[in-house]
Amino acid sequence: xxxxxxxxVVLSSRPSGIPQAGHFEIRTSTVPELQDGQFLVKNLFxxxxxxxxxxxxxxxxxxxxxxxxxxxxAFSAGRVLRSxxxxxxxxxLVMGVLGWQEYALTDGRTIRRRILEADLPLSLSLGVLGLNxxxxxxxxxxxxxxxxxxxxxxxxxxxxxxxxxGQLARKLGCRTVGITGGETKRRLCLDLFNxxxxxxxxxxxxxxxxxxxxxxxxDVYFDNTSGHISDTVLPQINRRARIVIxxxxxxxxxxxxxxxxxxxxxxxxxRARMAGFLAFDYEDRYEEAIAHLAPLxxxxxxxxxEEILDGLEAAPGSIADLYEGRNLGKRLIRLADx
Amino acid sequence: xxxxxxxxVVLSSRPSGIPQAGHFEIRTSTVPELQDGQFLVKNLFxxxxxxxxxxxxxxxxxxxxxxxxxxxxAFSAGRVLRSxxxxxxxxxLVMGVLGWQEYALTDGRTIRRRILEADLPLSLSLGVLGLNxxxxxxxxxxxxxxxxxxxxxxxxxxxxxxxxxGQLARKLGCRTVGITGGETKRRLCLDLFNxxxxxxxxxxxxxxxxxxxxxxxxDVYFDNTSGHISDTVLPQINRRARIVIxxxxxxxxxxxxxxxxxxxxxxxxxRARMAGFLAFDYEDRYEEAIAHLAPLxxxxxxxxxEEILDGLEAAPGSIADLYEGRNLGKRLIRLADx
Numbered sequence: 001x002x003x004x005x006x007x008x009v010v011l012s013s014r015p016s017g018i019p020q021a022g023h024f025e026i027r028t029s030t031v032p033e034l035q036d037g038q039f040l041v042k043n044l045f046x047x048x049x050x051x052x053x054x055x056x057x058x059x060x061x062x063x064x065x066x067x068x069x070x071x072x073x074a075f076s077a078g079r080v081l082r083s084x085x086x087x088x089x090x091x092x093l094v095m096g097v098l099g100w101q102e103y104a105l106t107d108g109r110t111i112r113r114r115i116l117e118a119d120l121p122l123s124l125s126l127g128v129l130g131l132n133x134x135x136x137x138x139x140x141x142x143x144x145x146x147x148x149x150x151x152x153x154x155x156x157x158x159x160x161x162x163x164x165x166g167q168l169a170r171k172l173g174c175r176t177v178g179i180t181g182g183e184t185k186r187r188l189c190l191d192l193f194n195x196x197x198x199x200x201x202x203x204x205x206x207x208x209x210x211x212x213x214x215x216x217x218x219d220v221y222f223d224n225t226s227g228h229i230s231d232t233v234l235p236q237i238n239r240r241a242r243i244v245i246x247x248x249x250x251x252x253x254x255x256x257x258x259x260x261x262x263x264x265x266x267x268x269x270x271r272a273r274m275a276g277f278l279a280f281d282y283e284d285r286y287e288e289a290i291a292h293l294a295p296l297x298x299x300x301x302x303x304x305x306e307e308i309l310d311g312l313e314a315a316p317g318s319i320a321d322l323y324e325g326r327n328l329g330k331r332l333i334r335l336a337d338x
Numbered sequence: 339x340x341x342x343x344x345x346x347v348v349l350s351s352r353p354s355g356i357p358q359a360g361h362f363e364i365r366t367s368t369v370p371e372l373q374d375g376q377f378l379v380k381n382l383f384x385x386x387x388x389x390x391x392x393x394x395x396x397x398x399x400x401x402x403x404x405x406x407x408x409x410x411x412a413f414s415a416g417r418v419l420r421s422x423x424x425x426x427x428x429x430x431l432v433m434g435v436l437g438w439q440e441y442a443l444t445d446g447r448t449i450r451r452r453i454l455e456a457d458l459p460l461s462l463s464l465g466v467l468g469l470n471x472x473x474x475x476x477x478x479x480x481x482x483x484x485x486x487x488x489x490x491x492x493x494x495x496x497x498x499x500x501x502x503x504g505q506l507a508r509k510l511g512c513r514t515v516g517i518t519g520g521e522t523k524r525r526l527c528l529d530l531f532n533x534x535x536x537x538x539x540x541x542x543x544x545x546x547x548x549x550x551x552x553x554x555x556x557d558v559y560f561d562n563t564s565g566h567i568s569d570t571v572l573p574q575i576n577r578r579a580r581i582v583i584x585x586x587x588x589x590x591x592x593x594x595x596x597x598x599x600x601x602x603x604x605x606x607x608x609r610a611r612m613a614g615f616l617a618f619d620y621e622d623r624y625e626e627a628i629a630h631l632a633p634l635x636x637x638x639x640x641x642x643x644e645e646i647l648d649g650l651e652a653a654p655g656s657i658a659d660l661y662e663g664r665n666l667g668k669r670l671i672r673l674a675d676x
Contacts, residue, residue, distance in 0.1 A: 223602070226600060226603075245605045245606045247606070248600075248606060251602075254603055257603075258599075259599060262564060263612070266614075267614035268583045268616070269614065271615065273611060273614075274602075274612045275605060275613075276606035276607065276611075277606070278606070278609050
């Protein structure tokens with residue numbers, strides 16, 4: 001086999017807040033020889049996630065921090081190029097924690113899914129049919145427990161997870177209210193993602209706007225932001241409301257730890273529940289989510305939006321934008337068409 | 339029937355924070371004639387609850403505020419003295435929302451329980467076999483979901499609810515850690531209520547003391563305080579921890595709304611759950627709790643402590659002390675021995 005050179009995005013210094021382009025560098029290494037039980041994935045798409053901020057920060061998190069000098073942790077989708085693993089023959093499409101690099105050598109432990117929905121674009125395996133869809137599906141179903149007629153409020157409603165949460169909740173017969181930043185995304189929420197109402201959180205009268213959009217109060221709050229948006233939603237929750245904590249995008253730094261209005265009184269008087277959600281806890285049930293979501297994608301009932309950047313060079317600077325709210329749709333890096 | 343005069347404790351002005359003696363006055367009224375379907379309860383014990391602060395404040399709560407000029411809302415236990423209600427013959431022992439007064443006329447809707455455990459002191463029906471016991475039992479079981487070997491931390495651990503939570507959790511095989519104020523109560527937690535460890539929250543190194551008492555982290559936090567104690571516990575919770583919000587005793591006023599460290603990040607990284615508990619939601623299951631607790635009281639396995647004040651005159655000033663932490667045991671007002 002000819003030697004392959006592998007361009008990789010490496011963490012070069014540890015950011016204290018949101019990772020910027022300067023915290024990474026691109027290096028070229030050589031792909032080692034395959035050992036028995038290993039296979040080589042050619043990455044075709046790399047994912048860009050808000051969660052990456054947590055992965056590169058040193059503070060306690062749900063996973064160990066990416067070390068300086070290490071290839072940036074990322075979900076990627078690609079095709080098996082060479083294989084000495086009987087379970088992953090050449091040509092298999094896979095998605096996994098394969099890093100921001102052109103090629104990933106693995107024994108299968110970093111693979112999260114074999115992609116069987118080959119009729120659909122591979123990029124979807126990193127978005128609506130990837131962790132975003134899985135997060136929306138299980139977070140809403142298992143922790144949100146929405147019932148027909150209830151009001152479901154979603155923050156980062158035009159985002160990769162929020163937009164799916166809204167559509168799934170509406171299919172269940174809920175009134176869906178999306179909170180997002182700016183008129184462009186507000187229109188996306190209404191026109192593309194079919195929210196019943198959409199609110200720009202930058203307006204001065206967010207509290208009043210939310211009250212108007214939720215005349216019956218809030219039964220489920222799918223929270224991707226924390227911060228000011230959550231502080232506005234909490235006083236409007238109903239009895240037995242369920243709050244799904246899926247992300248904290250509005251908080252740029254947890255050192256020093258930010259303060260906010262205490263939540264205990266709301267939870268007590270409303271007998272409400274607030275619970276953290278992480279899709280990784282549902283790894284053994286991923287296919288259940290895909291089996292629910294893929295038919296909805298095929299039929300056009302579940303809409304999504306992608307924002308695809310080209311080339312590995314786009315990766316280092318691609319995270320910061322997510323926190324500025326500048327992206328419209330699931331952000332991906334395309335490395336090759338095949 | 340002779341006319342009965344009824345001394346009543348009436349709310350005379352609305353407190354903005356903790357109700358003091360001066361917010362009440364004692365007035366004397368005449369008990370009206372019984373109508374068909376009514377009965378008259380002679381109150382023997384009146385309860386004093388931390389929740390009373392919420393009942394007399396005008397702010398949104400789980401029940402409508404007590405109006406100025408109205409008899410103070412309270413749980414009371416007594417005996418049916420006169421009856422024109424077939425379900426409650428003379429001599430029946432009852433517990434209900436019968437108010438801070440000597441006599442309560444009712445059609446039964448304010449009754450919460452008929453007291454069947456007549457071998458035990460009637461006062462217990464307002465404490466360990468009343469709402470305190472019911473709250474501890476369902477709050478721990480339904481929201482705390484403790485499993486053997488887990489660590490359960492309880493705030494106001496020497497209090498009427500906390501002391502029961504600790505004992506029930508220990509019976510389930512949990513490591514129990516009580517947080518309380520002062521050395522007297524700390525000793526009560528260890529010596530009377532059998533906590534595995536007890537911590538005085540007034541010490542300067544609360545964080546370190548809690549870490550030492552919970553070497554395996556915190557799996558269940560039964561929270562009666564909010565505030566500084568909760569802010570110390572939250573960073574020490576384990577994955578899938580359950581936090582039961584049962585009271586907010588450390589917060590003397592919610593106007594202006596107090597700030598605290600944001601909880602979302604803890605809940606997210608630990609996939610933990612925080613939920614509000616109110617015993618009233620379990621009204622149709624009260625007897626399930628009593629059936630569990632009464633045998634433990636009879637056998638001496640479930641210990642309790644009462645602090646009984648004598649006479650209606652003691653009632654107006656009896657709430658404020660609870661917030662000073664000066665009471666040792668469930669506080670009651672005794673009106674008569676029979």
